Amino acid sequence: MWEGRFITAKRRGRWEYVSRARGIRAAVIIAMDEGTDGRHILLVDQFRVPLGRRCIELPAGLVGDESAGEEPGLAAARELEEETGYRAGRMENLGEYWSSPGMVSESFTLFRAFDLEKVGDGGGVPGEDIRVHRVSLAGFADWIAGRRAEGYAVDVKLLTLLGGAFLMAGE
Numbered sequence: 001m002w003e004g005r006f007i008t009a010k011r012r013g014r015w016e017y018v019s020r021a022r023g024i025r026a027a028v029i030i031a032m033d034e035g036t037d038g039r040h041i042l043l044v045d046q047f048r049v050p051l052g053r054r055c056i057e058l059p060a061g062l063v064g065d066e067s068a069g070e071e072p073g074l075a076a077a078r079e080l081e082e083e084t085g086y087r088a089g090r091m092e093n094l095g096e097y098w099s100s101p102g103m104v105s106e107s108f109t110l111f112r113a114f115d116l117e118k119v120g121d122g123g124g125v126p127g128e129d130i131r132v133h134r135v136s137l138a139g140f141a142d143w144i145a146g147r148r149a150e151g152y153a154v155d156v157k158l159l160t161l162l163g164g165a166f167l168m169a170g171e
Contacts, residue, residue: 019105026108027076028060042084043133055153059083072109085122089115
């Protein structure tokens with residue numbers, strides 16, 4: 001139906017959906033920092049045009065948008081360092097997932113980053129305006145609730161970290 005640089009709108013029968021162009025995929029990173037001050041998760045926020053506001057997210061990025069055949073693990077390591085300023089000593093592939101399969105065919109490969117080392121400020125490449133957050137896991141649910149109250153959007157992938165809080169709600 002329509003194709004842009006990064007996405008295409010498609011129709012299969014009566015079903016309309018969006019996919020990534022040119023075989024581009026995504027990598028998402030769960031990066032936990034084990035410091036003397038406890039366990040922390042690295043998050044980012046940036047303005048998302050479709051939402052019209054900033055969104056709290058796990059670090060993530062595109063695989064193969066600059067070079068065809070890029071390995072997801074290499075893209076994940078690159079994106080983690082660009083966005084957060086942390087380098088992983090080791091990355092573990094946790095599998096492929098789909099975030100909104102009724103509307104978007106895009107999948108992402110989820111990685112867990114280990115042995116983090118701060119090597120820069122993060123913030124992404126020029127023009128991205130990415131803000132980095134190092135959030136205590138002990139206060140994670142409250143921190144997210146605070147950002148929501150401030151008007152931030154929250155990416156669905158953060159449910160991987162909030163799930164326990166939702167399961168225990170009302171008990």
